[in-house]
Amino acid sequence: CAHPSATPESAVSQYACQRRTTLDNHNKIFTDALEVLAENLEFCGNLGQSLAFRRAASVLKSLPAALRHLQETQRLPCLGEHSRAIIEEIFECGSSSRVEEILNDERYRTMKLFSSVFGVGPKTSENWFFRGLRTFEQVLSEPSIRLNRMQTAGFLFYEDISNPVSRTEANALKILVEEAVICVNPSATVSITGGFSRGKEFGHDVDFIIKTPEAGQEDVILPAVIERFKSQVQKRLFQQKVLSEDCLNILLYSDFQESTFDLRQLPTHCFEAMDHFSKCFLIIKLKREQETDARAGRDWRAVRVDLVAPPLERFAYALLGWTGSTLFGRDLRRFARLERGKLLDNHALYDKATNTFLPANTEEDIFAHLGLEYIEPWQRNA
Ligand code: 8DG
Ligand code: MN
Ligand code: MN
Numbered sequence: 001c002a003h004p005s006a007t008p009e010s011a012v013s014q015y016a017c018q019r020r021t022t023l024d025n026h027n028k029i030f031t032d033a034l035e036v037l038a039e040n041l042e043f044c045g046n047l048g049q050s051l052a053f054r055r056a057a058s059v060l061k062s063l064p065a066a067l068r069h070l071q072e073t074q075r076l077p078c079l080g081e082h083s084r085a086i087i088e089e090i091f092e093c094g095s096s097s098r099v100e101e102i103l104n105d106e107r108y109r110t111m112k113l114f115s116s117v118f119g120v121g122p123k124t125s126e127n128w129f130f131r132g133l134r135t136f137e138q139v140l141s142e143p144s145i146r147l148n149r150m151q152t153a154g155f156l157f158y159e160d161i162s163n164p165v166s167r168t169e170a171n172a173l174k175i176l177v178e179e180a181v182i183c184v185n186p187s188a189t190v191s192i193t194g195g196f197s198r199g200k201e202f203g204h205d206v207d208f209i210i211k212t213p214e215a216g217q218e219d220v221i222l223p224a225v226i227e228r229f230k231s232q233v234q235k236r237l238f239q240q241k242v243l244s245e246d247c248l249n250i251l252l253y254s255d256f257q258e259s260t261f262d263l264r265q266l267p268t269h270c271f272e273a274m275d276h277f278s279k280c281f282l283i284i285k286l287k288r289e290q291e292t293d294a295r296a297g298r299d300w301r302a303v304r305v306d307l308v309a310p311p312l313e314r315f316a317y318a319l320l321g322w323t324g325s326t327l328f329g330r331d332l333r334r335f336a337r338l339e340r341g342k343l344l345d346n347h348a349l350y351d352k353a354t355n356t357f358l359p360a361n362t363e364e365d366i367f368a369h370l371g372l373e374y375i376e377p378w379q380r381n382a
Contacts, residue, residue, distance in 0.1 A: 019062040114128055128145070165203050
């Protein structure tokens with residue numbers, strides 16, 4: 001990537017946080033190919049090179065029109081010779097032989113299959129692959145494999161969870177989550193974050209962020225919500241005929257992670273965007289709106305839900321992080337560090353020059369601290 005000061009004002013920035021990237025991708029044929037290459041490198045543990053392909057794809061996603069000639073990539077940042085060679089081949093042949101090769105590669109296909117299970121990451125997938133396992137049947141019948149609780153739930157609800165969640169379902173879930181949250185704390189509010197807040201019509205889960213005005217409430221609200229889910233909510237909704245009888249047990253899986261957040265801790269510079277806030281990863285039963293699953297004989301489906309509850313004074317930072325996209329967040333942190341001498345993560349923004357934490361009530365405040373034009377959530381699909 002070229003240094004931004006070396007490029008004219010109108011040029012595309014190397015930083016995703018200085019580009020507006022809507023879901024209207026005019027270069028899908030190229031970005032799909034580059035993302036397969038990136039994913040394959042991730043499976044191989046080559047995160048640096050993977051990121052280079054992810055950045056190249058992201059730049060193309062931000063363009064207002066489809067590329068017409070390879071030469072157009074010359075003026076774009078983050079497009080190295082490898083990416084350009086892939087684009088060139090797609091221009092000439094309609095597809096990339098390297099991408100086709102990866103899509104047919106046994107290791108890639110197996111890693112893709114295994115890591116599609118909730119709770120199974122690249123490490124476990126690789127382990128299973130090198131033990132000669134290729135299918136779910138083989139994994140599940142291998143006596144030496146002990147699945148953890150998350151993976152067990154992942155296999156149990158695999159079909160449901162691997163089906164994308166619709167916006168309609170996300171809105172139905174919001175009502176359910178809001179009901180529980182307001183019951184345990186009437187002053188708390190719930191907002192959808194993650195992909196749906198960026199305008200996506202479908203997601204692999206639904207992400208919610210909870211705002212609690214009273215200090216300390218962020219630490220107790222999620223366990224209380226989980227308890228609430230386990231008891232009254234479903235009964236009441238059952239009485240109101242919102243849920244059917246077999247929906248009574250609404251919580252199919254819950255993993256609460258206690259806060260390890262420390263107000264004085266400086267933002268960390270790490271590869272992954274994981275944060276220290278109180279959060280939970282859930283699988284929730286959701287009543288189907290229209291058709292019932294006749295084969296399964298049930299009128300509900302399992303959906304993945306994430307909840308996060310940051311302290312009020314850091315809410316804007318948590319929201320910015322959880323809104324994503326992952327690459328947008330990564331570039332915000334990189335921009336802050338390299339261009340502004342500030343440390344940013346999901347918890348805070350720290351000015352190294354003055355040794356102070358910069359307070360923010362809104363996402364707009366954070367962009368302003370960084371001297372960046374505000375980018376709306378739906379323009380953060382980098
Ligand atoms: P999708 O679900 O529609 O497929 O996409 P998404 O909503 O953009 O992805 P996600 O995997 O649900 O994650 C949403 C954002 O949350 C993403 O930018 C990563 C971010 N995130 C954090 N911290 C943490 C964390 O500690 N755990 C998880 N699971 N996600 C986190 O910023
Ligand atoms: Mn999500
Ligand atoms: Mn999520």
